[in-house]
Amino acid sequence: xxxxxxxxxxxxxxxxxxxxxxxxxxxxxxxxxxxxxxxxxxxxxxxxxxxxxxxxxxxxxxxxxxxxxxxxxxxxxxxxxxxxxxxxxxxxxxxxxxxxxxxxxxxxxxxxxxxxxxxxxxxxxxxxxxxxxxxxxxxxxxxxxxxxxxxxxxxxxxxxxxxxxxxxxxxxxxxxxxxxxxxxxxxxxxxxxxxxxxxxxxxxxxxxxxxxxxxxxxxxxxxxxxxxxxxxxxxxxxxxxxxxxxxxxxxxxxxxxxxxxxxxxxxxxxxxxxxxxxxxxxxxxxxxxxxxxxxxxxxxxxxxxxxxxxxxxxxxxxxxxxxxxxxxxxxxxxxxxxxxxxxxxxxxxxxxxxxxxxxxxxxxxxxxxxxxxxxxxxxxxxxxxxxxxxxxxxxxxxxxxxxxxxxxxxxxxxxxxxxxxxxxxxxxxxxxx
Amino acid sequence: xxxxxxxxxxxxxxxxxxxxxxxxxxxxxxxxxxxxxxxxxxxxxxxxxxxxxxxxxxxxxxxxxxxxxxxxxxxxxxxxxxxxxxxxxxxxxxxxxxxxxxxxxxxxxxxxxxxxxxxxxxxxxxxxxxxxxxxxxxxxxxxxxxxxxxxxxxxxxxxxxxxxxxxxxxxxxxxxxxxxxxxxxxxxxxxxxxxxxxxxxxxxxxxxxxxxxxxxxxxxxxxxxxxxxxxxxxxxxxxxxxxxxxxxxxxxxxxxxxxxxxxxxxxxxxxxxxxxxxxxxxxxxxxxxxxxxxxxxxxxxxxxxxxxxxxxxxxxxxxxxxxxxxxxxxxxxxxxxxxxxxxxxxxxxxxxxxxxxxxxxxxxxxxxxxxxxxxxxxxxxxxxxxxxxxxxxxxxxxxxxxxxxxxxxxxxxxxxxxxxxxxxxxxxxxxxx
Numbered sequence: 001x002x003x004x005x006x007x008x009x010x011x012x013x014x015x016x017x018x019x020x021x022x023x024x025x026x027x028x029x030x031x032x033x034x035x036x037x038x039x040x041x042x043x044x045x046x047x048x049x050x051x052x053x054x055x056x057x058x059x060x061x062x063x064x065x066x067x068x069x070x071x072x073x074x075x076x077x078x079x080x081x082x083x084x085x086x087x088x089x090x091x092x093x094x095x096x097x098x099x100x101x102x103x104x105x106x107x108x109x110x111x112x113x114x115x116x117x118x119x120x121x122x123x124x125x126x127x128x129x130x131x132x133x134x135x136x137x138x139x140x141x142x143x144x145x146x147x148x149x150x151x152x153x154x155x156x157x158x159x160x161x162x163x164x165x166x167x168x169x170x171x172x173x174x175x176x177x178x179x180x181x182x183x184x185x186x187x188x189x190x191x192x193x194x195x196x197x198x199x200x201x202x203x204x205x206x207x208x209x210x211x212x213x214x215x216x217x218x219x220x221x222x223x224x225x226x227x228x229x230x231x232x233x234x235x236x237x238x239x240x241x242x243x244x245x246x247x248x249x250x251x252x253x254x255x256x257x258x259x260x261x262x263x264x265x266x267x268x269x270x271x272x273x274x275x276x277x278x279x280x281x282x283x284x285x286x287x288x289x290x291x292x293x294x295x296x297x298x299x300x301x302x303x304x305x306x307x308x309x310x311x312x313x314x315x316x317x318x319x320x321x322x323x324x325x326x327x328x329x330x331x332x333x334x335x336x337x338x339x340x341x342x343x344x345x346x347x348x349x350x351x352x353x354x355x356x357x358x359x360x361x362x363x364x365x366x367x368x369x370x371x372x373x374x375x376x377x378x379x380x381x382x383x384x385x386x387x388x389x390x391x392x393x394x395x396x397x398x399x400x401x402x403x404x405x406x407x408x409x410x411x412x413x414x415x416x417x418x419x420x421x422x423x424x425x426x427x428x429x430x431x432x433x
Numbered sequence: 434x435x436x437x438x439x440x441x442x443x444x445x446x447x448x449x450x451x452x453x454x455x456x457x458x459x460x461x462x463x464x465x466x467x468x469x470x471x472x473x474x475x476x477x478x479x480x481x482x483x484x485x486x487x488x489x490x491x492x493x494x495x496x497x498x499x500x501x502x503x504x505x506x507x508x509x510x511x512x513x514x515x516x517x518x519x520x521x522x523x524x525x526x527x528x529x530x531x532x533x534x535x536x537x538x539x540x541x542x543x544x545x546x547x548x549x550x551x552x553x554x555x556x557x558x559x560x561x562x563x564x565x566x567x568x569x570x571x572x573x574x575x576x577x578x579x580x581x582x583x584x585x586x587x588x589x590x591x592x593x594x595x596x597x598x599x600x601x602x603x604x605x606x607x608x609x610x611x612x613x614x615x616x617x618x619x620x621x622x623x624x625x626x627x628x629x630x631x632x633x634x635x636x637x638x639x640x641x642x643x644x645x646x647x648x649x650x651x652x653x654x655x656x657x658x659x660x661x662x663x664x665x666x667x668x669x670x671x672x673x674x675x676x677x678x679x680x681x682x683x684x685x686x687x688x689x690x691x692x693x694x695x696x697x698x699x700x701x702x703x704x705x706x707x708x709x710x711x712x713x714x715x716x717x718x719x720x721x722x723x724x725x726x727x728x729x730x731x732x733x734x735x736x737x738x739x740x741x742x743x744x745x746x747x748x749x750x751x752x753x754x755x756x757x758x759x760x761x762x763x764x765x766x767x768x769x770x771x772x773x774x775x776x777x778x779x780x781x782x783x784x785x786x787x788x789x790x791x792x793x794x795x796x797x798x799x800x801x802x803x804x805x806x807x808x809x810x811x812x813x814x815x816x817x818x819x820x821x822x823x824x825x826x827x828x829x830x831x832x833x834x835x836x837x838x839x840x841x842x843x844x845x846x847x848x849x850x851x852x853x854x855x856x857x858x859x860x861x862x863x864x865x866x
Contacts, residue, residue, distance in 0.1 A: 064790075064792070065786070065789035065790050066788075066789050066790075066791070066792060066793060066794055066795050067785055067786070067788060067789030067795060067797065068789075093782070095782070095785070095786075096782060096785050096810075096815075098813070098814055142780075142782055143782025143783070143785055143786060144781060144782040144785065144815065145782075256786060257785070257786060257789055335768070335857075335861070336861060339857075339858055339861035339862050340861065340862070342858065342862050343861070343862025345862065347575075348577060349526070349528065349529060349575055349576025349577040349578075350576070352500055352528070352529050352576055352577065352690070353498070353500070353528075353576060353689060353690060355499075355500060356498035356499050356500030356501075356690055357497075357498050357499075358499070359497070359499060360499060361499060362499050362500060364500065377529075380531070381531055382529075382577065420858065421858060422855045422858045422859070424768075424772075424858075425772055425775065425853060425854060425855045425857075425858060426855070428768070428769060428772035428773065428776070429772050429773065429775050429776025429778065
């Protein structure tokens with residue numbers, strides 16, 4: 001089911017199209033192609049190719065787990081300035097698959113690069129030779145099962161054959177569906193902005209669901225822009241904007257071996273070159289990129305396994321942003337807070353518990369807690385006009401805002417999470433069966 | 434319901450009585466008295482007094498939360514060498530109750546000390562004057578509700594009147610039931626051992642259930658011995674033995690404002706004085722104390738909210754005990770691992786995920802994972818004789834052992850937890866209603 005997003009995704013940007021789904025269309029320099037490789041023993045799409053006919057600049061951030069999936073090891077090992085294709089498969093995470101998993105990446109990259117080079121010869125005036133190192137992979141699914149190299153190789157000709165040079169919303173929807181695992185909704189977002197006088201597009205798709213935590217957990221997020229931005233600037237923009245978006249969400253506190261957020265720029269918009277991340281010309285792009293990442297991150301949380309409520313945790317006036325973040329996640333990761341919210345119980349005592357266990361020094365006399373606009377705790381005491389029945393009513397909302405004012409500094413952080421429901425348990429006790 | 438403990442509580446000590454409950458009886462120098470103060474608006478016992486007619490030496494460890502309940506603030510503020518009474522109430526945690534909560538402790542301590550001083554005059558040849566500072570409190574229940582001072586004060590005469598100088602198993606059972614919140618079973622444990630040639634007893638009772646985590650969360654544990662041990666030695670013994678017992682358990686990763694483990698020694702056994710914690714004479718007591726604490730800690734986990742399986746996580750051959758503990762809890766606190774076990778799914782990939790997210794450097798080529806005696810991962814690869822149907826059968830046990838061999842050092846740690854079930858959600862979405 002997931003949570004209806006129309007309320008909380010209200011746009012800050014005039015240019016953003018709103019609604020439950022944002023319709024993505026043509027983005028110059030990118031083709032998208034999806035097939036079923038029968039990885040789920042069903043006809044659902046499970047293998048998606050993103051193809052950049054002239055290559056794309058790119059930057060990635062990966063999981064901080066100490067155990068990396070084989071596709072991420074592959075991606076990290078390729079020394080290249082341009083990517084020609086990103087291949088994403090679901091059902092199998094290619095993690096803990098050892099040599100077999102890594103060599104599968106190599107074999108598939110060889111075949112993809114060869115077939116795309118052939119296609120270059122057929123379609124392009126100035127055909128490029130695409131090499132295995134120009135191919136990267138996103139994998140998501142079960143850990144520790146043999147990687148289905150043959151099933152995937154068998155479908156590469158179909159992927160290549162399906163490539164169209166003009167994309168429409170159906171092609172995007174098919175791709176967003178094709179990268180899903182236990183997600184119940186495809187996740188797409190778009191923005192248009194300017195770099196100098198040039199209009200550019202930013203599109204994003206993502207999948208999430210289980211294991212979503214600060215350091216991104218089985219989240220795959222792919223951002224595409226027709227802007228012309230160097231790898232170095234892309235890296236800086238991505239790292240900067242991930243902090244208060246994908247690194248600000250948590251569903252169950254677990255982290256995967258496979259997390260990956262990559263931004264690709266095709267350069268087709270031909271904007272003037274950006275030399276530093278502080279260039280004023282990049283400001284609007286920077287904001288739009290943050291909007292896209294935050295929009296996708298919120299969609300990932302809202303569709304978190306078993307979620308019935310979307311929870312925003314604001315910690316205000318902390319000494320450092322790091323402290324504010326620590327308290328945010330102490331609340332956002334607390335099973336007792338999350339079950340209380342699932343039960344629509346304004347059990348603010350559990351919020352106090354979670355603030356206390358964060359381990360940071362708290363001056364109780366300065367602490368205030370609100371649910372939305374309702375003051376609950378004011379300067380360390382239960383607010384004298386606190387009325388539990390108002391709070392009970394508030395908890396019936398599908399979007400819950402918790403505002404904690406620490407009152408000892410000037411730094412804030414906002415984290416996003418969902419409630420903990422019986423459905424989460426259902427999904428996760430049955431995942432492999 | 435809880436889990437049947439008879440398998441995993443196999444005694445290391447010849448002297449320990451076994452069975453689902455251990456029968457506690459008379460311990461010289463201690464009286465126990467329980468009543469209903471109607472805190473639950475029912476007749477269940479919810480107020481328990483432990484009375485030491487000649488006072489007791491004592492030592493406590495408390496929650497590491499930065500927000501302390503008012504009873505713990507009271508306990509920490511009393512400068513005294515002897516405790517004459519511990520009063521435990523349930524239903525109300527006396528946390529975030531401010532002045533009202535703290536003053537309630539003072540008022541109740543005044544009344545208790547006065548009435549017990551009267552009792553001393555009636556019963557003792559050498560009556561002592563008991564002061565408020567000789568009284569400490571354990572509180573557990575909901576946070577942030579006004580502390581029911583009057584209901585409790587009203588019942589103190591009954592508590593005092595009920596005092597008997599010889600205890601039996603029914604009195605102990607009543608007390609163990611009286612300190613429970615959402616626990617489904619009373620938790621008691623006993624050992625007998627020697628200090629030099631003198632036989633001494635150690636009794637313990639505990640309550641747990643929600644919010645059980647390394648730093649003890651809403652756990653109350655009280656240990657009583659007739660041994661004669663100084664406050665200083667008691668403190669050292671308790672701190673040392675808490676590390677691999679109550680600090681090695683986790684149910685949901687939350688931590689309360691109220692945790693408290695206290696050991697009291699009445700000195701009635703009149704053993705020879707122990708001057709240092711390294712004294713050979715204390716060795717058997719040290720081991721027995723660890724047994725008691727571990728037994729109670731395991732009972733707390735086994736009765737964790739909604740638990741259907743007891744999980745032991747062993748991490749072997751780590752560089753430091755700290756590292757081993759970190760990996761243990763990364764596994765023991767993972768909702769994905771705990772839901773897989775609830776679903777009887779040998780989803781070892783989630784264990785790998787949890788090892789990876791611990792943030793410690795892992796040499797995959799040295800990593801082995803076993804479920805009980807079943808080798809799953811051997812030196813970084815799926816074991817060549819691994820058979821999923823054996824693993825599926827293993828997961829049907831109510832006691833699950835996960836053994837992770839890191840293979841890069843010599844230090845081990847063992848943590849204890851339970852699975853994450855729909856019943857946990859049920860209990861916690863309905864806690865206050």
